[in-house]
Amino acid sequence: MTKTVRNTAAATEASYHKHYAAIWGEERWHNSLYPALAERTRQAASVNRYAPISSFEACIEEVCELQQLEQISFPRMSSGDSTNGLICFARRQSVADASQTPSDDHKQSALPQPRLATSESISHRLMTHWNLDAASALVAHLLHVQPGDNVLDLCAAPGGKSIALAQNMWRHLYADRPSTHPVQKTGQLRSNELARDRFKRLTDNLKAYLPGLLLDFKHVASLNVDSTNPLAPQQLSIGSTGYDKVLVDAPCSSERHIIHAHLTARVAGRMAPEMATWRPGSSKRLAKTQVDLLMTGLQCVRLGGTLLYATCSIEPAENDGVVEKVLATVEKEVKKGGRWRVKVGFGSGAGDADLETSLEKEWAERTKYGWIVLPDHASGGRWGPLFFAMLTKVEVVR
Template sequence: MTKTTRNTAAATEESFHKHYSAIWGGVRWQTSLYPALSAPTRYCALVNRYVPAHEARRALQSGSNEPGALPESLQQLNFPNVSVNDGKSAQASIGPICYVRPAPSSGEKVSRVGSTAAPLTFPPPQPAGSTPMQLLTHWNLDAASALAVSVLNVQTGDSVLDLCAAPGGKSVALAQSMWPHLHADSPVEPSGRMTGRLVSNEADGRRQKRLAENLQAYLPPQLFKQGAVSCTRVDASISGPSLNALLAGGSFDKVLVDAPCSSERHIIHAHLKAQGSGNLAPEMANWRSGSSKRLAKTQVELLMTALKAVKIGGQVMYATCSIEPTENDGVLEKMLALLGFPGASGASTMDEQLEQWAERTKHGWMVLPDHPGGGRWGPLYFALVTKIAG
């Protein structure tokens, strides 16, 4: 690295810290939020209920000294209890099931990316030998993603669109709730044609191909044969025939928009990893404080597409893994202004439960790894929008 490059890198890093210190407060950024973002990402294991439970247990206990059952060190996550439209409680038995290893205590030093400390992760998923297609046992993901899926509260028979779906973890999580009669351990025998559908969409060709492969590795083949699950490639931010075709399939009950974003934690991790070997990460070198405005334009377009796709009374979950308000509440502000509701703010019936995971924003919730609850999940911003008129 030349002296000029080194100086440029130092200036960019300084600008990065100044920018986010101004947003989150200097003390919190330096002493809490930045160190938490610098730590290795914590994962939970989303269990694939389309494989037998004993197969999932075997995969999760890989390397454990506790054969025959889940290791006692694993804990099942409890997601908020969401109410469905008819006032009944959502059936927890068909929601996402996620296991997690206990996080270090609050007084315990947290490692940074590049350290030799053992990450809070799980073994890779394994093919379930007892299923004809050898479906994979679990998906390792940030629990904040599973939280957003849980809050969206997909029900059996729903028509669901995952607008920016790659690599597929959230689609797999959504699918867990949609066809419980196909769960490997379900006492109900599957019969007849499937109700409900899941459309997983990705604009990028290479990522869409990988998305399709992942869905086929986790979900029962009859879902694809009967058209209950499909994988499309449409840029949902650009109007045209392809987008019209996607929206022409009928209104969706639920739409998930996990929008492309600044992904600051990825930038921080790439920077620390490169710094450890005396290099400069392009992610940090290319960072600019104004980039969020360009991204926000695309994010608003995606959110407006989602609102066109969802039926009246249906819901859209907007999410990003950015800590930049321009890409989060700012996008909701622009959406509300375009729809003629300037100044509106969000409301929630799950505040007490969600506060264990996240902090409230004007229009949504922000899951951050320095949250007092100690989960160390995120970052993930999410906001649930209900369509009340056409």
């Protein structure tokens, strides 16, 4: 690294710290949040219920004993069917002593890569699990997808959240202990991605994880639509009423990725492109795209349906800022005769005290319009970052 590059890198890093310390507070940023973001991302294994659990267990036992796993506890939903088909495990955390290196800690928390399950039934020869940040699984859980729902994952690649959402949709097809309840409504899942390479990866993953008959009969399908285009709601349409549930996991600044790339490059005497191109105003460009995506999602969801907006950013402009802009836009349309508006929060805006208490204790902290999971949360879970806000589309009563 030349002196000029070194000076540029130092100035950019200083600007980065100054920007986020102003948002999160000097003490928290430097002593708690930044160090937590700089650590390796902790992963959980989301079990694929459409493959035999025995294959998942065999896969895990190649790296650790099953007793070393803990099941992730998600907050209980107060409304609707409380059955949760989404099952996630993580390695139990140990208190690192002074001699333990970050590499040692990573080895103790690592999970095996998914593999193809073994089964006498061809339909159950699917991938065993998906490794993800448990905050992503939390978002899928909170959308509260039920059998019979029509669901849209607007920014779906590489497919982890779509596969997590699918775990609750077709319980009668589970490889182990399938639901005995009669199947009255099948439900549909539409997973969308614009970029061609990511669209292919998404499609391949859906085929690798979900029963073939769901794809053969178009109960599950991948779409290749530009969700920022004004015509997107028509291209994504599933019928005259719209989707019951929509997930908008929007592309974002991904600050944790920038931090990891920067620290890795610095060790090698380089400057990471992710940090080199970062600017304090970078979020403004992304926020415009995020507003467009969220508006498309709201146009796609039915009246009375719910949408969950999420990012893995710690930048308020991409989180509460986007929700605020969309709410203002919707209210302007209402004044012009628009037929729907948006309620923010759980329970169609009325709130859910038990759920929110559990969230605050175990997972996240409140923001103006939603919640954010951060790796320095007092619970010690080390999950996130992940912001989310629950929105319900309701009819305007005049």
